[in-house]
Amino acid sequence: MNDKIYTIESEATATDVLQLSEKCIKLVKDTLETIRTIVLEEDFKNTQDEIYFFKNVKPQVYSKLIYYAKLFNIESKRPRGSSKPQKKYLDYQIVRLQDYFNDNLEFYQYFRRGGTSLDLQYFIRGKDDIRLHPDNFHFFTDDKFSTSHDSTVATIMAYDMLIVYLKQEIDKLENIKGMETIIKSNQFSSKLFWTASKTDLIELIYAIHSSGAINSGTADIKEMAIICEQIFNIDLSNYYHTFVEIRSRKTNNTKFIDKLKESLIQRIEESDE
Known part of the structure; x- marks a missing residue:
């Protein structure tokens, strides 16, 4: 369904x-x-x-x-x-x-x-x-x-x-006028492609936004999504809707973030060997 x-x-x-x-x-x-x-x-x-x-x-x-x-x-x-x-x-x-x-x-x-x-x-x-x-x-x-x-x-x-x-x-x-300005000022060609799921990228965007790592937490989530779409050549569609589904997960709300942590720890351990 x-x-x-x-x-x-x-x-x-x-x-x-x-x-x-x-x-x-x-x-x-x-x-x-x-x-x-x-x-x-x-x-x-x-x-x-x-x-x-x-x-x-x-x-x-x-x-x-x-x-x-x-x-x-x-x-x-x-x-x-x-x-x-x-x-x-x-x-x-x-x-x-x-x-x-x-x-x-x-x-x-x-x-x-x-x-x-x-x-x-x-x-x-x-x-x-x-x-x-x-x-x-x-x-x-x-x-x-x-x-x-x-x-x-x-x-x-x-x-x-x-x-x-x-x-x-x-x-x-x-933000109609503001978004037009953002889109026009950020039109560039990227050779990077997001190969994980859209949900994973949306989870990452919201995690970064929530951490306050960009503009001390005052960044517009929509602007961040647009930039990521351009960088990674992907259409995130209704990311607000997807975030609601992430939030309603019964087992693990941070599945992709946890995977990132495990991957980084493994790489660090392998580098130390």
Whole structure:
């Protein structure tokens, strides 16, 4: 599903966001239906598997459905014309999304800190206590494929991605002239090619930015990405989106950075021999 979404996003233009959303909504709905069929036919071997699925697996898929449906709604009502009313509209949408986190603060903090003590209540089917449901009606309409909070996790993930997208759009409106200057002033030919994955390079860019190693931490992440694209002859596409996926990794958020460290240590040790 993610590979197909990447293909759809890669082929879409900046003005095709509504068509892109419609295509991705259909794709995710079909994926969810396939997964639902598998779950109903095979079920889970134990409680731990069920918790893992409804806490980690289903939300990863369902969040994309929420994301693209909400994106379609936001973009279809976005004002046209000058940047000022657009920025005001996008800022308002960010505030509305953040209100959801505040309205579900207790669970939001539980999820963010990696809590597990209430997983039996939150991520097992059949826990039909109305007090456990923040605003999840899916549990009542499809209790064989929903728990009290799996859609809440998906909504948190989706809103994270939407906030990143909206901030990116605001950046575009604020930096149109500035970005044109950057691109024109840095047009040069490089014979270097990035041969690791795009995700690895994006992880590296964010690591360098976070360390404050460039401009004492005040560098624009977008400018850094553009420069890296030019140096390494690569198109990083939606790096904001990719960073959200890096941040949501369950096992290792710094996989490439760790690999770099191991490689350097090995080279140092080999040089000392």
